[in-house]
Amino acid sequence: MAQTTHAQIEERVLGGTTARRGDIVIVSGEGCWVYDEDGKKYLDLGSAQGVAMLGHCHAGVTEAIQEQAATLTLCPSYLYNDKRAEFAKALVDVLPKHLPHVFLANSGAEAIDGALKFARLFTRRSAFVATTRGFHGRTMGALSVTWEPKYREGFEPLLATAHVQFNDAAALDKAVTDKTAAVVLEVVQGESGVNIGTPDFLKTAQQVCRERGALLIVDEIQTGFGRTGKWFAVEHTGIEPDIMCLAKGLGGGFPMGAFAYTKTIREVLTPGAHGSTFGGSPLACAAGLAAIQAYRDEGLIKRSGILGANMRNQLRGALEGVALVRDIRGLGLMIAVELRTKVAPVLKSLMLSHGVIALPAGPTVLRLLPPLVITEKEIDLGVQAIAKAIKELPA
Numbered sequence: 001m002a003q004t005t006h007a008q009i010e011e012r013v014l015g016g017t018t019a020r021r022g023d024i025v026i027v028s029g030e031g032c033w034v035y036d037e038d039g040k041k042y043l044d045l046g047s048a049q050g051v052a053m054l055g056h057c058h059a060g061v062t063e064a065i066q067e068q069a070a071t072l073t074l075c076p077s078y079l080y081n082d083k084r085a086e087f088a089k090a091l092v093d094v095l096p097k098h099l100p101h102v103f104l105a106n107s108g109a110e111a112i113d114g115a116l117k118f119a120r121l122f123t124r125r126s127a128f129v130a131t132t133r134g135f136h137g138r139t140m141g142a143l144s145v146t147w148e149p150k151y152r153e154g155f156e157p158l159l160a161t162a163h164v165q166f167n168d169a170a171a172l173d174k175a176v177t178d179k180t181a182a183v184v185l186e187v188v189q190g191e192s193g194v195n196i197g198t199p200d201f202l203k204t205a206q207q208v209c210r211e212r213g214a215l216l217i218v219d220e221i222q223t224g225f226g227r228t229g230k231w232f233a234v235e236h237t238g239i240e241p242d243i244m245c246l247a248k249g250l251g252g253g254f255p256m257g258a259f260a261y262t263k264t265i266r267e268v269l270t271p272g273a274h275g276s277t278f279g280g281s282p283l284a285c286a287a288g289l290a291a292i293q294a295y296r297d298e299g300l301i302k303r304s305g306i307l308g309a310n311m312r313n314q315l316r317g318a319l320e321g322v323a324l325v326r327d328i329r330g331l332g333l334m335i336a337v338e339l340r341t342k343v344a345p346v347l348k349s350l351m352l353s354h355g356v357i358a359l360p361a362g363p364t365v366l367r368l369l370p371p372l373v374i375t376e377k378e379i380d381l382g383v384q385a386i387a388k389a390i391k392e393l394p395a
């Protein structure tokens, strides 16, 4: 009898919530590349869902994990820990100065849920305002502020949330009332197509929150740690959120989430107001500390801005005159190629025929979130492959 393959086992046991893109089984990774069971390599322009910002198996992060795994992996939050303290200090050193406190969690959605809880506790109000096409995760709280109807269907009722048109400042002004606990938004929307928030919309968000006693929660889960060419996307805008949510790049590939908050919010917190068994483990903190050192010491934040602009220009050049391309946009190494057709066949052919992994963002957008360590040669390879895969589509 034929042996059951890894793909078949995953499909049988883990199937149900994920549509797979092909039968390949990834077994290892290094830098911008991942390798399948047959030794075939793929250029990962999606950074494993935007997480491998330092590339796969970054040497500094790997070494820190290995060393900490052999020293101490767990330490509950009621005891102090050297790595947790060092990581917390390193993190607040790179965060906007008005956010000196952090709660450590394990994922993006968990960070959002914690932020929503803090907003309710601080304001003693219950309702939220979020944006059309915003994505914040799949737990009940995070799902409430997420817009996409197909993700929400079957799970309602969720937390009371009004979704206003992204970038419609007048609609936002109308929606925020004295019942609003917080406005939740991304500065650059990731999952729904790399949509960049306008200065007017973002400033209005801050202003109406301040005027009406609501908090502004900015989701930097995808945009944080240099993805857009600054440490955090808010730095492009001048806005100062009350809470900022982080994950993806935070642990350098290790699962980690966090949310940072102001001194005023810190004042309403009491022991037990929130908690997490795994959040802030020494193992995660060792990884996070090594990751922050790498972003800083390897000059990756500035590099992301420069390489991102180059990559967008190269894509524009390679795809010039291609009727199926509607738009090419982005900020730093967060890039969208919007098509006039479905993106799924492009993603499949890119991976299976051209050895390049990219991401969708909605039905027609090809999204690129390459590791910040990507080289110019790898960008070149990726751009050529993308141009070929799009040009091969039937017109």
Ligand SMILES: Cc1ncc(COP(=O)(O)O)c(C=O)c1O
Residues within 6 Å of the ligand: 107, 108, 109, 110, 112, 135, 136, 137, 138, 186, 190, 191, 219, 220, 221, 222, 223, 247, 248
């Ligand atoms: C902007 C944003 N917020 C929240 C999340 C949810 O993070 P997680 O999948 O770690 O729960 C994501 C994940 O893609 C995201 O891109």
